[in-house]
Amino acid sequence: MREEDRNDIRNLPLFRNMTSPAFDALMHAAYDQVFPAQLELIRQGEVANFLHVVLEGAVELYANWQDRDTTMAVVQPVATFILAACMRDAPYLMSARTLRRSRIVLIPAVDVRAAFARDHGFALATVQELSEGYRNFVRHAKNLKLRNARERLGAYLWQRSLDTGGAQGFVLPQEKRLLASYLGMTPESLSRAFKALRDHGVHIDGMRVTITDPAALAALVQPNTLLDTALNIP
């Protein structure tokens, strides 16, 4: 593994407060691999063998049932995913695929659990990470149940705007059909929701979004940290 990547991982909240020996042991057991776009990394129902860390690229977490599919989250570098399944030693509830060529570190779940047992700083960080993941899914469920399609899109755009440093203009980080699936609607409905938001201070041109009237958008979506997920999801 490259020194630089190692440092990126070391600086993640999850690993920041580990002792060096414990961290070294984890990294020693880990695999660093590059995967092409559209590769299925994990299939839901398999038992969790690895904690994944995305160093470059992007990974989609999705779920399916019968012939239906839905996007649950997008993981951007540098971040980990499916910690919960690893800690429980349980089957993955979601599948994962690369959205583009991605570099990913795989840490054997058994080593993660061993590190948890030995290193208190890591144990604490694990709980913080799990708690925040838990809370983000509570937010996702609240969003789905309490807001309609237009409001969900508006809230999403508002949050993206904040995440890009309060800039009024930004570029959508993923293609629209994926965003539609994440927000729980069809691509057609997303397209119409964008049109509807023109009356609420949002201008869209291809992938480029401009919030022309923040007050109007805020009035519609009532942004709220109890519903809106900060940071790269997706």
Place this chain on the structure above:
Amino acid sequence: MREEDRNDIRNLPLFRNMTSPAFDALMHAAYDQVFPAQLELIRQGEVANFLHVVLEGAVELYANWQDRDTTMAVVQPVATFILAACMRDAPYLMSARTLRRSRIVLIPAVDVRAAFARDHGFALATVQELSEGYRNFVRHAKNLKLRNARERLGAYLWQRSLDTGGAQGFVLPQEKRLLASYLGMTPESLSRAFKALRDHGVHIDGMRVTITDPAALAALVQPNTLLDTALNIP
């Protein structure tokens, strides 16, 4: 606190593997209280001061935004709730109210975090509990996004049937309007969904449900541990 209640708490997975001194310290700091029905225990947005343990009665976790409300979960004895907010020292994302007269133990969040730091068995149990909570919310979100109203109800009834020991007949544990809200639909739609399920092996009479044709119901809902939440929720 009564000896019996103390034992019930001690036997919860979360507390089972604590050292006795650590458990005693936690219990020493805890309050044991009885609340009437319909009392708001927690309001979303407040900072988490207590981990709650339901000993008797039942507690509804719900969320609201603007003038809309939705039920997120029902906690049955003996179980804890809002561990994630306590560990993060963050605002509650959900409100909580008693559904009936309930006995609840309140453990100061600061003591919970201290116990986590000192007692490894508790730390491990905390992570297991959080992970499972996390996974249950993933399931809830998957359910909402992948199944329609009728399928959600069918899956719910299937799971309740399993939870009551595979019995074909059982009584709904909560009133229907609450169930409707939990399943993400209106009471009217729930009523119609019940009627629609008559063609899929479900008979309903008031609060009493009978699964007359398990194969037919299973064919409709395709029960699946990756979507369906076992145990008392709600």
Place this chain on the structure above:
DNA sequence: GGACAAAGTTGATCCAGATCAAACCTCGCG
């Protein structure tokens, strides 16, 4: 640079589930 595929948009139509309104139960209580 042209051609082909995939993503996105637009329009027409449909339908699951919401809303509104009116019974109809059920159960606690004076």
Place this chain on the structure above:
DNA sequence: CGCGAGGTTTGATCTGGATCAACTTTGTCC
């Protein structure tokens, strides 16, 4: 025992978002 309030069901109607189909745009690969 009747009465009232809240829960539930039923019916009529409406509508947000899905579906289906056609068209346009964008990106990719010889």
